[in-house]
Amino acid sequence: MARDTTQVKAEGTETPKRGSGSAHVYKVLRNEIIDLALAPGSPMDELQLAERFSLSRTPIREALVRLSVEGLITTLPNRATIVSNIDFLNLSQFFDALTLMYRVTTRLAAGHHNPDDIARMRAKQEEFTRAVDARDALALIATNRDFHLEIARAGGNNYYTELFTRLLDENRRILRLYYSSFNDELPRRYVIEHDQMIAAIAARDIEEADRLASAHAEQIVTQIQSYITADKRVNAKLPL
Amino acid sequence: MARDTTQVKAEGTETPKRGSGSAHVYKVLRNEIIDLALAPGSPMDELQLAERFSLSRTPIREALVRLSVEGLITTLPNRATIVSNIDFLNLSQFFDALTLMYRVTTRLAAGHHNPDDIARMRAKQEEFTRAVDARDALALIATNRDFHLEIARAGGNNYYTELFTRLLDENRRILRLYYSSFNDELPRRYVIEHDQMIAAIAARDIEEADRLASAHAEQIVTQIQSYITADKRVNAKLPL
DNA sequence: TCCGAAATTTCTGTCGACAAATAAAATACA
DNA sequence: TGTATTTTATTTGTCGACAGAAATTTCGGA
Numbered sequence: 001m002a003r004d005t006t007q008v009k010a011e012g013t014e015t016p017k018r019g020s021g022s023a024h025v026y027k028v029l030r031n032e033i034i035d036l037a038l039a040p041g042s043p044m045d046e047l048q049l050a051e052r053f054s055l056s057r058t059p060i061r062e063a064l065v066r067l068s069v070e071g072l073i074t075t076l077p078n079r080a081t082i083v084s085n086i087d088f089l090n091l092s093q094f095f096d097a098l099t100l101m102y103r104v105t106t107r108l109a110a111g112h113h114n115p116d117d118i119a120r121m122r123a124k125q126e127e128f129t130r131a132v133d134a135r136d137a138l139a140l141i142a143t144n145r146d147f148h149l150e151i152a153r154a155g156g157n158n159y160y161t162e163l164f165t166r167l168l169d170e171n172r173r174i175l176r177l178y179y180s181s182f183n184d185e186l187p188r189r190y191v192i193e194h195d196q197m198i199a200a201i202a203a204r205d206i207e208e209a210d211r212l213a214s215a216h217a218e219q220i221v222t223q224i225q226s227y228i229t230a231d232k233r234v235n236a237k238l239p240l
Numbered sequence: 241m242a243r244d245t246t247q248v249k250a251e252g253t254e255t256p257k258r259g260s261g262s263a264h265v266y267k268v269l270r271n272e273i274i275d276l277a278l279a280p281g282s283p284m285d286e287l288q289l290a291e292r293f294s295l296s297r298t299p300i301r302e303a304l305v306r307l308s309v310e311g312l313i314t315t316l317p318n319r320a321t322i323v324s325n326i327d328f329l330n331l332s333q334f335f336d337a338l339t340l341m342y343r344v345t346t347r348l349a350a351g352h353h354n355p356d357d358i359a360r361m362r363a364k365q366e367e368f369t370r371a372v373d374a375r376d377a378l379a380l381i382a383t384n385r386d387f388h389l390e391i392a393r394a395g396g397n398n399y400y401t402e403l404f405t406r407l408l409d410e411n412r413r414i415l416r417l418y419y420s421s422f423n424d425e426l427p428r429r430y431v432i433e434h435d436q437m438i439a440a441i442a443a444r445d446i447e448e449a450d451r452l453a454s455a456h457a458e459q460i461v462t463q464i465q466s467y468i469t470a471d472k473r474v475n476a477k478l479p480l
Numbered sequence: 481t482c483c484g485a486a487a488t489t490t491c492t493g494t495c496g497a498c499a500a501a502t503a504a505a506a507t508a509c510a
Numbered sequence: 511t512g513t514a515t516t517t518t519a520t521t522t523g524t525c526g527a528c529a530g531a532a533a534t535t536t537c538g539g540a
Contacts, residue, residue: 018500019317019523047491056525057492058298065302069309078258078492078531090398096348097399104340158330159337163403258493258530286522296495297522318501318522 022059025049026066033072033083034169035138036176043080044073070166086174088228095224098171099217101164102148106197106213108155110206117154118202124150125194132187137179140187141172147194151201171220178227186223193219262299265289266306273312273323274409275378276416283320284313310406326414328468335464338411339457341404342388346437346453348395350446357394358442364390365434372427377419380427381412387434391441411460418467426463433459 029049032038049060064081067073075081087094109117124147131139145168152161193216200209269289272278289300304321307313315321327334349357364387371379385408392401433456440449 021524045491056523058524061302061493062305062523065305066309069306079533080491093397093399096397100340100344108336157333157336159333159403159407163399167399261494287520296493298494301523302493319503320521 021053021055022062022066025053025055025060025063028053029063029067030072033067034173034176036173038083040083040085042083044082045080086170086177091224091228094167094170095221097163098167099214099221101152101160101167102213102217103210105148105152105155105157105160105164106201106209107206108157108160109151110201110204110209112156113154113201113204117150118198121147121150121154121198121201125191125198128194129191132191137182138176140182141175141179144190145169145172151197154201171224174224178224181227181230186219189219190216261293261295262302262306265293265295265300265303268293269303269307270312273307274413274416276413278323280323280325282323284322285320326410326417331464331468334407334410335461337403338407339454339461341392341400341407342453342457343450345388345392345395345397345400345404346441346449347446348397348400349391350441350444350449352396353394353441353444357390358438361387361390361394361438361441365431365438368434369431372431377422378416380422381415381419384430385409385412391437394441411464414464418464421467421470426459429459430456 029038029044038044044064046057046060046064050057053060064073064075068075068081072084073081074084124143128140128143128147131143148168149161149165152164155161193212197209197212197216200212269278269284278284284304286297286300286304290297293300304313304315308315308321312324313321314324364383368380368383368387371383388408389401389405392404395401433452437449437452437456440452
């Protein structure tokens with residue numbers, strides 16, 4: 001019973017606040033999808049979700065539409081909507097876009113940032129370092145995402161930040177598949193690379209920031225690729 | 241009465257087809273927003289739209305959520321949802337992203353295309369040329385968009401195609417403001433540049449394709465900028 | 481026992497209605 | 511006459527219900 005997720009009580013158990021219903025459902029489901037608490041392919045029954053969140057089907061439906069636009073779920077017309085599969089066939093597209101966004105956002109951050117941005121990056125980097133020290137693979141994946149999003153925000157281009165968010169979330173979903181095979185080597189290197197990136201951005205050295213971002217992206221891409229090729233059950237994940 | 245758009249009859253007046261209601265509303269509204277038939281800031285009354293499309297509020301609402309996620313409309317909580325303003329303050333973000341997508345998609349097309357792709361590009365380019373010959377500014381804007389989207393599709397990266405679609409639609413919206421001030425010079429040049437781009441892509445000359453895409457983007461950006469600076473009523477469009 | 485058609489069930493898409501929240505109008509007061 | 515407050519009206523957010531489509535089950539025939 002993969003869909004038997006724990007009941008979610010409305011936060012505070014007080015005023016559920018008019019209009020917040022669908023937003024709440026959206027956030028919860030989104031996190032569950034990204035964290036793979038809801039497996040790709042698992043059905044999203046509206047009636048079941050309505051019961052779980054103690055809401056009518058209408059706000060549930062609104063949340064599902066939002067998720068659908070973002071590509072996190074797929075709706076079969078007149079049939080069940082399911083959690084979107086991770087598309088292992090188009091991974092190269094994904095890697096290409098991810099690398100480009102790493103580079104572009106880092107470049108922009110190097111050019112556009114203000115002191116507050118650097119402070120925020122350092123804070124996120126500290127969280128990331130803590131996750132590495134604690135050998136908490138899940139927190140590591142999440143904080144790494146947040147760190148790079150902070151750079152994107154500092155870059156100040158919303159079009160890039162939005163696409164990058166999507167890509168990093170998808171990345172988080174993929175990495176989540178392999179979190180058990182994490183070793184200690186790579187994360188250590190990531191900590192160092194992150195520090196270098198912050199330094200280059202703070203120094204407004206665009207070319208150096210770009211170089212570091214490229215190398216960092218390369219690391220992550222090859223890491224994922226090695227996980228995938230090492231996975232003997234790869235055929236189990238290929239959507240047919 | 242800017243919102244008094246012509247009544248839309250269900251296509252064919254036959255079977256409205258279950259499940260197509262909201263999709264239809266979405267498409268129609270999307271086009272009207274992009275074509276500026278619905279002016280930025282104009283309210284999207286659900287009841288009014290329901291009456292206009294002869295539907296209940298539910299499918300209307302679903303379409304509005306879709307548009308909202310794409311940023312085409314803005315929803316004030318518990319209040320009217322309005323057509324999003326064109327953000328003249330963040331134009332540089334827009335130009336930056338547009339230029340990058342022009343370049344990246346053209347590069348990918350030069351590397352990934354197959355013969356069918358070239359044929360499709362030529363077809364779109366022919367439509368564009370016809371619009372230029374007919375001095376039809378509106379068709380010119382639309383067919384230019386379609387031409388470049390065809391290149392993006394040939395490139396084969398859905399992440400880029402999606403972002404590029406958004407950017408080109410936003411561009412179409414901006415250009416629509418200035419269609420009356422179009423002269424004959426620039427479109428002629430665009431026809432030539434488009435032909436050169438097709439040739440470079442067909443020859444799989446990635447660097448040349450990139451160079452042409454950059455130049456093309458530069459043209460368009462400076463064109464828009466000159467329109468904006470020449471517009472004395474610029475303050476009327478600044479969202480306050 | 482196995483296969484195909486009919487019946488049933490399940491779930492989505494749509495509808496009309498009600499309640500909360502905001503905006504607009506009306507009223508009271510200085 | 512101008513401003514603050516109450517009242518009304520409009521509009522969104524949510525709900526329960528119904529009808530159509532698919533999937534599932536049941537039933538009949540070979």
